[in-house]
Amino acid sequence: MTATGTGDGRGPLAGRVALVAGATRGAGRAMAVELGRVGAMVYVTGRTTRDHVSEVGRATETIEETAELVTEAGREAGGTGIAVPTDHLVPEQVSALVRRIDTEQGRLDVLVNDVWGGDHLLSFPFSGPMWEQDLAGGLRMLRLGVETHLVTSHHALPLLTRRPGGLLVEVTDGTAESNRRYREHLYYDLAKNAPIRIAFGLAQELGERGCTAVALSPGWLRSEAMLDTHFEVTEETWREGIAKDPHFAISESPVYVARALAALATDPEVARWNGQSLDSGRLAREYGFTDADGSRPDAWGYIADVVYGGREASAEDYR
Template sequence: MTILSQATTLVAGASRGVGRGIALGLGEAGARVVVTGRSSEAGPRTDGRQESVEDAARAVHAIGGAGYPYICDHRREREVDGLVSWMLRRFGGIELAICSVWPGNEGFDGETYADGSTWGTPFWRRPAAHVEASLTGGLVPALFLARAVAPAMVAARRGLIVLVSFDTASYLGDIAYDLAKDALNRLAFAAAEELAPHGVGVVALSPGHVATERVVEAGHSEHATETPLFVGRAVAALAADPDPLRHTGQVVATADLARLYGFTDVDGRVPERFRIG
């Protein structure tokens, strides 16, 4: 029996990138994984990408789990509430929910964003709309997801919410990215304070430089420190911990979790903790 056999999990933003890697890591651990996002084989796909939630769900099946695709725009509260209601009717509960929704790289070609700016462009030379989109596009979906799953987890007096973020102990080199991740970290801390008395944990997860599809296509894979599946294994390890409050309210790095829980990347290595700068 795998470590998360029959656990019901939800990964928001899982058609590609880190979210897809998390879905695969949970599938590898035997979980039931609801894979959500806006990109579908039967409809529009974000940013002109080819990946879809249906393809990601099939990949979860192939690796050993049970994948269920669900089309959801996580920027819309009603759609998120509908998703969670469907999961509770079908599966009876949700043990783990992960938000990996991140619109900040949409329109990015590896060098330039859609507004013409580059990574690290001073904030006074960057359109405020990009900063606003990065901030709200990461924070609002995380808040909508957390508040939608919290009632069921509180009723069960158990559960874990993971927000994919980044450690903001130092400046991350780009104001839009820095503000968005710092807001996510604070959301994890604040939500953890309110949910801890009910046995529900909330964690902000800090991956390294992940070799996502976009990173590989941009020719930057040699700088990557870990694969998307490594991030998924980190989430699976968190979920398998018998104490869901062990890391609650904290920002935890994937590399640190690997050393704590004893998992590796696909090549058998454990990377050093990644830091920008």
């Protein structure tokens, strides 16, 4: 993939095709939009549409709206969004999705496995040992956060590997380093560590075919649900949430991890990251981008040093 434009005013990913699996909201939506902004044709999938609401229960966030945002962002760069309702736990639907991409585009250059949708199965703060947690809810979490990724990769990677240079991104919460600390909820811990291992394993297989696999994590993500459900704020007023939890000061908008993805997707030397577990803060330092407010938060560094390490420092020291 080239990091420069096409020479005709289009973006660096013009002519390239991406699939963002799980693009209804949060990081997935932002990543789809950013790929469109740099010129990609982006297929966006999810279960919530204008006619159907998934078990997550957030009717105002739909894949149709995501596709429209992608097209709007990509207007000058040549990017376009295409919404395809897909339940990634249903292999037949994923297979049909990939066949459609193959028929319409004949290629797939970037696959982003961002499917999650398990927050409603968690209680905050996490509490109680595994045997006191809801078993059905925990197993559902693993299906949503792990099985969906495996199903999607099984069907999409044959198309991705048709050409060298393809990029697989496993989106998760935490890095291999930060997740050495137990995430305090066994099912959540498993669901968020599995994509890291998936990326590590697939890196061996994709690397042999000239492609790249990485795991990518935001820091403390200000998703729509985090803002309005947990802190009762908006993106414009998010700093009011610091009164509820001082550590919220290190949080970042979805734009930050989206810019991290775009940096990877437009890096002609992206193969140097093959198999690695990456995060938005680390990639910001590497590629020089910032969050939407111009800051450069290092959430996982702050959490390790201040939250768990006892260092006396403010979040501003890590922004």
